[in-house]
Amino acid sequence: MTIFPSLPSVGDVGSSQIVEVPTLEELGYVDIEGNELPPFRGGESEGLKRLREAISNEKWVATFEKPKGDPSAFLRPATTTLSPYLKFGCVSSRYFYQCIQDVYTRNKKHTSPPVSLLGQLLWRDFFYTVAFGTPNFDQMRGNKICKQIPWNDNDELLTAWREAKTGYPWIDAIMTQLHKWGWMHHLARHCVACFLTRGDLFVHWEKGRDVFERLLIDSDWAINSGNWMWLSCSSFFYQYNRIYSPISFGKKYDPNGNYIRHFLPILKDMPKEYIYEPWTAPLSVQTKAKCIIGKDYPKPMVSHDSASKDCKQKLAAAYELNKKLNGVVSEEDLKVLQRKLDATCDSVLNPVHSHSSSGAKRQRRS
Numbered sequence: 001m002t003i004f005p006s007l008p009s010v011g012d013v014g015s016s017q018i019v020e021v022p023t024l025e026e027l028g029y030v031d032i033e034g035n036e037l038p039p040f041r042g043g044e045s046e047g048l049k050r051l052r053e054a055i056s057n058e059k060w061v062a063t064f065e066k067p068k069g070d071p072s073a074f075l076r077p078a079t080t081t082l083s084p085y086l087k088f089g090c091v092s093s094r095y096f097y098q099c100i101q102d103v104y105t106r107n108k109k110h111t112s113p114p115v116s117l118l119g120q121l122l123w124r125d126f127f128y129t130v131a132f133g134t135p136n137f138d139q140m141r142g143n144k145i146c147k148q149i150p151w152n153d154n155d156e157l158l159t160a161w162r163e164a165k166t167g168y169p170w171i172d173a174i175m176t177q178l179h180k181w182g183w184m185h186h187l188a189r190h191c192v193a194c195f196l197t198r199g200d201l202f203v204h205w206e207k208g209r210d211v212f213e214r215l216l217i218d219s220d221w222a223i224n225s226g227n228w229m230w231l232s233c234s235s236f237f238y239q240y241n242r243i244y245s246p247i248s249f250g251k252k253y254d255p256n257g258n259y260i261r262h263f264l265p266i267l268k269d270m271p272k273e274y275i276y277e278p279w280t281a282p283l284s285v286q287t288k289a290k291c292i293i294g295k296d297y298p299k300p301m302v303s304h305d306s307a308s309k310d311c312k313q314k315l316a317a318a319y320e321l322n323k324k325l326n327g328v329v330s331e332e333d334l335k336v337l338q339r340k341l342d343a344t345c346d347s348v349l350n351p352v353h354s355h356s357s358s359g360a361k362r363q364r365r366s
């Protein structure tokens with residue numbers, strides 16, 4: 001008697017040929033020799049090792065409070081970095097949850113959801129639940145929980161953002177980390193998602209979501225779309241007047257700009273006074289730093305002050321329209337609104353001017 005049934009025979013494969021396994025180059029990946037390797041190794045053993053390391057620091061687990069972590073910490077990230085392992089099922093979310101509960105049992109005083117570490121796992125399940133119950137969750141059209149907003153379709157703006165060429169070092173460094181590591185801190189994701197959508201460029205959140213989906217190693221259908229809706233003020237969060245400054249937000253955590261220097265080495269010799277706004281550096285300083293703005297590193301593609309003001313106006317008008325039509329906004333309604341807004345808001349076409357001489361004016365922080 002055989003214990004294991006024999007394997008079914010291989011069916012008729014017809015005339016199809018068995019081809020070679022495609023190379024990485026054929027799959028579209030470029031040679032990364034000489035480049036920094038992403039600090040992630042796949043597999044369950046690595047995932048469990050990271051989980052044990054995070055959990056063994058009981059004080060850190062018990063006091064974990066998001067969004068208090070430092071988004072610019074890259075040598076030792078401020079969060080667990082377990083998302084790729086959870087996404088691929090290398091680490092069980094239930095086991096992770098149980099480990100946190102065990103720490104809480106031993107440490108009665110601990111933070112609570114939504115900001116605690118346990119709360120982060122609840123956010124994960126929150127997005128899974130809403131995504132499951134919402135038709136067309138991953139798009140604006142036909143999605144009842146999503147505000148209908150006349151985003152622009154400007155591929156030039158999208159490309160500059162995706163290719164880390166906005167001229168805002170904080171934004172470009174984050175996008176470079178995305179290309180190199182496939183992972184960034186949660187607040188860093190906030191900054192670039194806000195910048196692309198409601199903060200500065202007014203590009204559709206679905207376009208940014210698609211870029212993240214392609215490049216994140218933790219890319220997750222429900223979590224990614226949910227967070228893009230959140231950050232673009234399309235759903236879950238509606239305070240569109242609160243915009244991340246691409247200049248002052250990162251500076252709070254990293255005044256010397258070490259994160260920027262690491263991910264954008266072209267700016268590594270820029271003095272700290274100018275690292276977040278290099279276009280304001282006098283030409284002599286740019287020359288000494290071997291980085292001429294507009295030649296070695298781009299000028300800012302928009303003026304944050306006027307672009308963010310325009311974005312707020314557009315959001316206010318779109319919210320008003322959604323309210324008036326009780327969320328049933330047709331494509332034609334959006335087009336009419338877009339035409340009206342295009343006539344009044346044109347900051348995107350008016351980039352900030354580079355100040356390569358002394359006496360350059362700084363932008364007001366928002």
Ligand SMILES: Cc1cc2nc3c(=O)[nH]c(=O)nc-3n(C[C@H](O)[C@H](O)[C@H](O)COP(=O)(O)OP(=O)(O)OC[C@H]3O[C@@H](n4cnc5c(N)ncnc54)[C@H](O)[C@@H]3O)c2cc1C
Nearest residue numbers: 079080081082083120121123124186189218219220224227
């Ligand atoms: C625009 C945008 C897109 C995002 N896309 C993704 C994505 O595709 N995949 C993804 O896993 N996370 C995504 N996130 C959520 C969050 O940024 C990452 O889960 C987190 O940064 C991963 O790092 P970590 O494992 O160190 O997180 P920790 O802070 O250590 O949290 C532990 C786990 O909780 C879960 N978690 C944490 N924050 C969130 C959140 N806001 N929503 C849902 N679950 C959360 C993750 O599974 C994470 O691994 C996105 C956030 C934004 C703002």
